[in-house]
Amino acid sequence: MKNRAKLLSSSYLRFFVAxxxxxxxxxxxxxxHNEVRPFVNCVEPGNPPGCEQEKKNEKTDTTNASNxxxxxxxxxxxxxxxxGFFDGVLEKTLLLLVFSMLATGIFFLAKALVxxxxxxxxxxxxxxxxxxxxxxxxxxxxxxxxxxxxxxxPVVTANTGSGIRTQIPRVERESIELAAPVQANVDTNNVAxxxxxxARVRPNLVPVGMPEAEETPNVLDEVSxxxxxxxxxxxxxxxxxKKNWWDPKVEWCQLSPLGMTSDITCDIGTFGSSAVAAASLxxxxxxxxxxxxxDAFNVQSATDMSGSQYVVSVLCDGMSSARYSHYGARxxxxxxxxxxxxxxxxxxxxxxxxxxxxxxxxxxxCRQKVIPSEIDLFGASGIxxxxxxxxxxxxxxxxxxxxxxxxxxxxxxxxxxxxxxPIFILHGPEGVxxxxxxxxxPDELVNPATAAFPGSIAIAIDELVMQKGDVxxxxxxxxGNFINVRGxxxxxxxxxxxxxxxxxxxxxxxxxxxxDMKSADDDRTVVAIWQRI
Amino acid sequence: MSTETxxxxxxxxxxxxxxxxxxxxxxxxxxxxxxxxxxxxxxAGDPLVSDKCRIGLLTFSDIAEELLPLSNLSDVGAMPGxxxxxxxxxxxAFNLLRVVIQRDIANLKAQGLQVYRPxxxxxxxxxxxxxxxxNHRALTDKAMNPQxxxxxxxxxxxxxxxxxxxxxxxxxxxxxxxxxxxxxxxxILKSLTNTIVNSSSSSVPTxxxxxxxxxxxxxxxDTM
Numbered sequence: 001m002k003n004r005a006k007l008l009s010s011s012y013l014r015f016f017v018a019x020x021x022x023x024x025x026x027x028x029x030x031x032x033h034n035e036v037r038p039f040v041n042c043v044e045p046g047n048p049p050g051c052e053q054e055k056k057n058e059k060t061d062t063t064n065a066s067n068x069x070x071x072x073x074x075x076x077x078x079x080x081x082x083x084g085f086f087d088g089v090l091e092k093t094l095l096l097l098v099f100s101m102l103a104t105g106i107f108f109l110a111k112a113l114v115x116x117x118x119x120x121x122x123x124x125x126x127x128x129x130x131x132x133x134x135x136x137x138x139x140x141x142x143x144x145x146x147x148x149x150x151x152x153x154p155v156v157t158a159n160t161g162s163g164i165r166t167q168i169p170r171v172e173r174e175s176i177e178l179a180a181p182v183q184a185n186v187d188t189n190n191v192a193x194x195x196x197x198x199a200r201v202r203p204n205l206v207p208v209g210m211p212e213a214e215e216t217p218n219v220l221d222e223v224s225x226x227x228x229x230x231x232x233x234x235x236x237x238x239x240x241x242k243k244n245w246w247d248p249k250v251e252w253c254q255l256s257p258l259g260m261t262s263d264i265t266c267d268i269g270t271f272g273s274s275a276v277a278a279a280s281l282x283x284x285x286x287x288x289x290x291x292x293x294x295d296a297f298n299v300q301s302a303t304d305m306s307g308s309q310y311v312v313s314v315l316c317d318g319m320s321s322a323r324y325s326h327y328g329a330r331x332x333x334x335x336x337x338x339x340x341x342x343x344x345x346x347x348x349x350x351x352x353x354x355x356x357x358x359x360x361x362x363x364x365x366c367r368q369k370v371i372p373s374e375i376d377l378f379g380a381s382g383i384x385x386x387x388x389x390x391x392x393x394x395x396x397x398x399x400x401x402x403x404x405x406x407x408x409x410x411x412x413x414x415x416x417x418x419x420x421x422p423i424f425i426l427h428g429p430e431g432v433x434x435x436x437x438x439x440x441x442p443d444e445l446v447n448p449a450t451a452a453f454p455g456s457i458a459i460a461i462d463e464l465v466m467q468k469g470d471v472x473x474x475x476x477x478x479x480g481n482f483i484n485v486r487g488x489x490x491x492x493x494x495x496x497x498x499x500x501x502x503x504x505x506x507x508x509x510x511x512x513x514x515x516d517m518k519s520a521d522d523d524r525t526v527v528a529i530w531q532r533i
Numbered sequence: 534m535s536t537e538t539x540x541x542x543x544x545x546x547x548x549x550x551x552x553x554x555x556x557x558x559x560x561x562x563x564x565x566x567x568x569x570x571x572x573x574x575x576x577a578g579d580p581l582v583s584d585k586c587r588i589g590l591l592t593f594s595d596i597a598e599e600l601l602p603l604s605n606l607s608d609v610g611a612m613p614g615x616x617x618x619x620x621x622x623x624x625x626a627f628n629l630l631r632v633v634i635q636r637d638i639a640n641l642k643a644q645g646l647q648v649y650r651p652x653x654x655x656x657x658x659x660x661x662x663x664x665x666x667x668n669h670r671a672l673t674d675k676a677m678n679p680q681x682x683x684x685x686x687x688x689x690x691x692x693x694x695x696x697x698x699x700x701x702x703x704x705x706x707x708x709x710x711x712x713x714x715x716x717x718x719x720x721i722l723k724s725l726t727n728t729i730v731n732s733s734s735s736s737v738p739t740x741x742x743x744x745x746x747x748x749x750x751x752x753x754x755d756t757m
Contacts, residue, residue: 234539235541235645236541238580238584239580239583239584240580240584252580283736284581285581285736288581320736477736478736481540482540485538485540485647488538489538490538490539490540490645491538491539491540491645492539492540493540517539517540517541518585519542519543519584519738520540521584522736
């Protein structure tokens with residue numbers, strides 16, 4: 001009340017009294033419908049009663065219609081009525097002036113008396129470009145900025161998992177119930193795009209001829225008390241050997257964004273009369289391209305119904321041209337070795353005839369199992385089963401069935417292959433590699449198209465007679481291509497023959513497979529089976 | 534049995550470049566000399582490629598010269614430049630190339646390397662000024678030369694499409710009418726670089742024949 005009393009004594013009231021006096025002197029009366037009404041209510045559908053008159057005015061007065069876009073509350077204005085007393089220009093001007101003063105006086109009076117909330121429903125004509133908050137909300141044109149604001153809804157955000165940013169585009173996954181992520185107060189237009197994998201798959205090219213910064217010495221050349229394991233060097237050092245894998249100036253050893261990079265997988269152990277060492281190493285090419293190892297192996301053991309034991313191993317080399325060959329190789333090696341073991345366990349005796357009679361069914365069964373049934377199947381990260389083809393999983397297949405029973409008369413191994421992963425018998429005492437099956441083509445610069453599973457189940461099967469001291473070895477071409485070249489055993493072949501004439505410990509075996517040699521940049525896998533007697 | 538073979542795979546590439554007088558006037562020499570360092574940087578900076586390919590640079594005009602012996606570009610500080618002079622004697626170029634390839638393959642094999650069939654990029658801006666076909670046959674006929682290379686030929690400016698088609702054994706390209714020779718050669722150098730990188734990047738080196746560089750058209754190869 002104190003404030004209102006103060007207002008009544010203010011200049012507003014004095015202004016109003018003066019305007020009334022002038023109006024009375026001129027014999028003019030003001031119609032009651034010249035009251036202030038918010039304009040905006042009339043441009044929305046479902047207008048309250050009383051807006052019809054403004055709509056009619058909008059249809060006949062284009063100027064008024066265009067004013068709809070001004071985000072301010074406008075007084076509803078009627079044409080001033082002619083009084084009939086003043087016909088001259090001077091009189092009309094005076095009348096207009098008086099009318100304006102009176103209307104302004106009424107407004108300020110009302111402003112002083114109404115509640116603070118009502119004040120916001122009006123914007124001064126002198127301030128039309130700076131609408132009040134209430135006017136902004138009510139104007140249709142002013143709603144556009146509101147629509148552009150971030151739609152903050154923590155519940156929805158959490159359910160869709162949109163708060164989780166991954167570095168690379170992935171397939172749509174089942175949503176995960178998460179706590180609402182913290183929302184940064186930023187414009188959605190400025191949200192960063194997900195990083196593209198393709199941007200990092202190749203190294204930055206360093207212009208040759210420019211003075212380079214000081215070279216970091218390679219740890220392999222370090223002279224210190226540290227015990228640094230050095231891989232065997234075959235021929236001249238490769239470009240990769242000249243730099244540390246963590247060198248900040250290059251990106252030559254990148255993790256796979258999809259995980260399961262599998263730089264080293266190794267199994268060492270015995271079963272029956274067999275000693276087995278198997279290792280798979282990611283090659284420099286895939287380190288450079290931030291891809292996982294596309295080779296895989298699986299080693300299992302089985303006992304047939306007569307009690308004879310066997311080591312069963314499957315080696316797969318995923319095709320580079322297949323999108324998900326890394327998964328195809330892992331999955332195929334697993335399911336095929338499983339199926340081969342079950343095949344063995346359901347028979348009294350295992351020989352090449354038995355394998356030949358059953359292998360087609362076994363491979364057909366595995367073919368059905370290779371494609372993942374669900375997105376999050378173990379190891380199938382990023383693979384959407386609904387959008388894949390069989391060829392996306394293409395891989396070579398090599399299997400070994402090695403007898404592991406000391407007392408058995410059956411010492412012959414049964415091997416099979418789809419594609420070009422070579423099989424060797426290492427004649428240990430002589431240090432000679434005998435290659436079985438696929439021999440590299442003598443023609444050069446010919447694209448080596450190879451058969452691949454699951455696209456093909458045509459498999460070549462052979463029975464190998466193993467002599468005392470022989471080592472049965474399966475390799476992917478990342479190693480096997482460099483053992484013999486056109487009948488000549490290479491430096492690598494000679495080195496490995498010497499190393500593996502008898503079993504070695506795990507670290508030595510892995511280090512042997514990690515040899516450094518120019519151009520040997522593919523993934524490498526070796527499965528070696530020795531006889532313990 | 535030999536134990537001297539390391540088994541390293543090597544893919545030799547030769548760039549056989551025209552440096553006749555006309556290559557100066559049409560901006561061809563400048564285009565080549567600006568493109569070679571880029572080729573050098575692209576190959577020497579890629580460990581997969583530099584380990585597998587070797588590059589040699591030969592030029593021809595009145596005579597043929599070997600500017601850069603077959604090399605691993607990561608061991609080369611800078612590429613030599615071309616200089617325009619003389620006529621356009623294709624025959625001299627093919628003859629020198631045959632001798633150089635025989636020498637280089639022998640050297641590589643002596644180092645225990647596994648050598649793939651060489652690939653040659655032939656670049657010219659004009660018609661030949663000599664009798665070249667016998668030397669070309671001696672180079673490319675596998676019966677006469679077991680180490681016959683694959684040739685990809687490029688022609689700009691006044692090059693004759695029919696001749697370019699006869700020289701190429703894997704692919705041939707001719708610059709389109711109205712295309713500036715210098716610009717065409719820049720595109721050809723980029724295509725050449727991509728071909729080397731793509732061919733050497735796979736685990737088993739495989740010659741990846743390029744598609745027509747921008748501003749050029751593929752020419753049908755000569756058939757026998």
